[in-house]
Amino acid sequence: MLQELSITNFAIIEHLDIAFEAGMTVLTGETGAGKSIIIDAVGLLAGGRGSAEFIRTGADKAVLQGMFILPADGVTAQLLDEAGIEHADNTVILQREITKSGRNTCRINGMLVNTTTLKQIGETIVDIHGQNEHQELMQPEKHLGLLDEFATAKIRKLKQRYQQQYDRYQQLNRELRQKNANEKEWAQRLDMLNFQVDEIAAAQVKVGEEASLTAERDRLDNYQMINQALQQSYTLLAAGEETTGAVDMVGTAMNALEPIANLDPAFNEITVNVKNAFYGLQDAAGQISNQLDLQEFDEGRLDEIEQRLDVLAQLKRKYGDSEQQILDYYQKIAAELSKMTDSEENSEDLAQRVADLKQQLLTTGEALSDKRRAAAKVLQRQIHQELKDLYMDKAIFEVRFKPTKGQIYRSGLDSVEFYI
Template structure:
């Protein structure tokens, strides 16, 4: 339920903080005092459409904040979990700023959200009904969901089964239809995949091959340079005509050995020269081996370059390196096998599709029959409520029309709309079009009374839904609103004293002039204040002793009956 509401710079409201309680709360006051503005603020917190026109003149932004208790509402909790919004605390704080630039900043428990998410979560917390704002009850496309909610224990498991079968059927049908409608493209795709798979397979690529080829290419391109360098080094190390580096180093080594025992410093020098001598010998042997193994193959470089060019062309088509090309080959192979299997399995696919369709049809018909049975009970329940609202001649029906040729939809095969006949002899027609203003209020309350238990919305707001009624009908409406308040918190704007008297709490909304500006003021009325306000509502501008006595009687009657 809505526990607290904070409004800043919104329309004619500069600053307003309101604490709400459970049960039934009414807002009363003169027309234009700002009652509906407060409801508009709540509506915007629930994700309603915002506008810069709501910002108070002279302010840069309007700021709204509401604190709600979630009451373990499963729909609210599911959405909070879906969007990763913290709800460790049992309260939920909704915030919305409307800036002059038109930008909306919305937060739920401190987490930034867009208006779509705010609306989704807000709709699980608040249900606003106005005289001309029919919302779910007056929207035919919502009626099926409301019927399902009315009979949720019977419908929910069937609907879940149907939707699971529907998803499997749609997935297979989509695959089958795509293949049948695009057989030419299908065949072309198979041919292309086969070509790609063969091209990569024929290349016989190996991971690391490209690096090896590039090394070979570099060696072959530098063959002459390497050969010349090795020969020059070999000649310098062991020259047959003159002493080479090895011979001269050997002479130095022998000379130093004669003195290495005299002092450690000579021994160190001798060891260094000896090491150099043997390393030079090893280098000479390695150079000799390299020279013996070097053989110029004029066609080898061409082969390496051609192989590298082949790999380059494959890289342009299938990946940045051999590893990616091979991964693409695996993907092509998997798709090709799937398509080939599908070709050979077309008959089986069609047979499986027919079986799924038959099973789906049976479940859909069972679901439809369950709904029609529930509709009978709903009809009886609505009639009982309408009788109590002095519409005993009215007839309510749940009108079913199935889709053509049992065309399956995510919700089944039924189109559902509530129908109404208000008086004998009149035509039964869609509820959204048939009722007058006063009748509409009563029908809406009848349905709302029935659905209040199951819908789970924690706060229901009625914005002058009692317009156009009076007398005993007004009293009946008041009692219905009070009954709904037993299941959900109810906030109600009313001009009817009968409705106001039934409330658990009453706020008086008025306009005051402060510093040349109009502001909305809110007073939480005590018993005496309520008597005075009810008397005003009964008598108008002049409150009389009789109207005060009548107001006291209204409050006493409401207290006695509740």
Template sequence: MLQELSIKNFAIIDSIALSFEEGLTVLSGETGAGKSIIIDAIHLLVGGRGSSEFVRHGEKKAEIEGLFLLDDPRHPCHAKASEFGIDIEEGMIVLRRDISSTGKSVCRVNGKLVTIATMREIGSTLIDIHGQHEHQELMNEHLHLTLLDQFGGKDIASSLTAYLDVFEEYQTVSRQLKRLNENEQEMAHRLDLIQFQQKEIQDAELRLHEDDELQDEKLKLVNFEKLYEALQTSYDSLRGERKGMDWAGLAMGHLETAAEVDAQFGGTLESVSSAYYILEDAAHAIRAELDQLEFEPGRLDMIESRLNEINGLKRKYGSSIEEVLAYGSRIEEEIETIVNKDSHVQQLQDQLRSLENDLSVEAENLTIARKKWAKKLTVSIHEQLKQLYMDKTKFEVKFLTDGDAVNRKFKRDGWDEVEFYISTNPGEPLKPLSKVASGGELSRIMLALKTIFSKHQGITSIIFDEVDTGVSGRVAQSIAEKIYQVAVHSQVMCISHLPQVAAMADCHLFISKKQANGRTSTKVKRLEENEKIQEISRMISGVEITDLTLEHAKELLHLAGSIKET
């Protein structure tokens, strides 16, 4: 949910800091007080289009920052943030947007600079803003199939997984077949190129780790004199008259005499003896190395030439000899495929036909599962619309490619194309939801859909911006109850002029304007119980608050409390 929101120098807002809670938060106030400006700020925070006009007059930049809490580790925001390399720690994500007076926009997510497009993608998993005249997610017909799949849950998901397993293999074989059926001239050029590459790799006769061995040998040859001198000096220090071995041998002889007199020197004698024989072995090893050392002037040139050859191959075909050899194996298979193209094409065509048959079966199973859940969704939508006094409205999930084998195409989500259709008046034909005119009816339709899909979408917060315009009476009460039902599954913020909606609020924020030093600014106040009664009375009466409107407000709050309990 959105827990904290900070807005500075935005439109008529000087500086406000808001804390939000779970459930339903209602924002009310006089027209022009700044209610929609707060929603505009949230819209910009999640990637909306910005403008220098949003910056408060006389200020250099507007600042908007929001803290979101993600209690569910499976929330889609985690995957989206990971996709862009953004870490989410302790289930907290902070979005910040600065808009300068020149129109430049700077976006940050958890302190990391991101593009507006990235912020929009992340923001879409956190906030869904629905206004009376906006075509939001539910109005986008391209997302209706996804919404149906979410509604179907595990049942559709299992069918979709089975389909995807075959689809991935189908895509792989299709790509292979496409490559083989490409332009003959391009194929011939490709064959010439990889045959040349194969010959170059084969002629090099590479061995694994050969370059490391050559580098070690090169190091010895480059430092031959230094190495020879060091070994020779070491050997001379150990062997020779009155050198290390002589003194060690002399010490060992005297300790033998001491041990014969006093047994306590036996341990010391043993240590010196061991050291003597270890030094003797070391001297023999140094001597053997010296005897084998031989400087070959031409060998260094050969090593340099070989390393240059190996490095040239690594620049072309891989960062190591192992990768170069692996590339050689791959192009060897490709050469065999191109040379025997016709037989491979036939084999892939047969394989593709077999996969198409399997894919058709899985796609049909997926369609059957979707149709089953489409019927259940239709029943649920009709029930919601009935509760909103739209019992004459008809809703249908249309499968646009149903029975149309010509236009059916295998896609990642199956071959179905789905769109929501609706008719609001008896005798009128069903039309696409996206074509339904906005207004009071559209508000109720959208609210019915939201009531159902808010349980499945995983959106952290939903904002309704005056979606209750144009309704009153029992419809207004029904809308208030529906908005509260959505708030059971998602945090909901709602700008409303309806007292019925305000009465259902878990938190009521009153937005007002104040003037100081010749400037207008927005003020936000969280209402206590008595203040709620006063504000709801104002919403009922419009101007004058009477004892009757106060009683009516108390009655609405009491009724709202009873409804919440059920």
């Protein structure tokens, strides 16, 4: 059913929008009022021959657009599916633009199509009965829909179930084809993720590890300088066999000041400062001694650290600027790998679901075909009776079912043609 029609710069019409109600619509008016122009516009939307002559004088292009409800026979929906055109809301919008150069731009539900596709789909929606126009009864592709209309009461529910199964089958089949088409890319991505996950997991990255290793490497790299500085400073602070260290000298000064500390506040302050210096130097000497005991140069450990830092540097170049970013990336790709692995395991299940649904579809389609054949016999008898009433006793009307060669369509498993 035609719901809305929009005409711009077509023939004598500058702009016209028409909304059609359910039921019959009659266009009336005097000769030249534009009734036939509206019919011509609908014919062009259905794929009729168009040229620049249709463009309104002074305009650059003519634009036609019509919104239709999809016919119940499923033929239009099947053609839309085959052309890859979405039609989720059970409506179809045909649009056609004709420019002065004669160029035609056709769209169906917003998707660019050629005029051949527009004609194929348009003819399943629009049927114009008039001089030099096609008639539905002369088009074999319409005969199945006519038979279904005749048998609506008996096949409606079965046909609806078949079409629901068909739509689901098509959806799953598209998913399976898409997965198979991307199999190489999928496998490459899977291999890369496996490699990256294994590489990062094997490295056992820890946050702060690089900074700790860098500090340890710097100490090992500067071992000689550090050891010399500690030895020299300890020698100056602590007493040796032949020398007096700074700690002992400050201790001697502290002992000398203690007898006069209580005689004057100034002497007491000096004594306190010297005591603090003594104990501070004593602590420092002890710390230096401990560090000297810990000093040990291990060339093997230095090589080990350098190798580990190289591993971390390579991971940072690939996966992030820090240990935390590397670990975050690991979590991300591990999740993706898990999802892909699950999906890969389910691909066989998807193929099995497609096969199972196809079998259900064939079973339902065969049941639908049986009901159609029964309805065809009733139709033949009724047509014969009508022909007999018209004194055409010897005329024969026959509904022929032709093999579809294993093809499955949204309309069913049948190809029907009327013969008379």
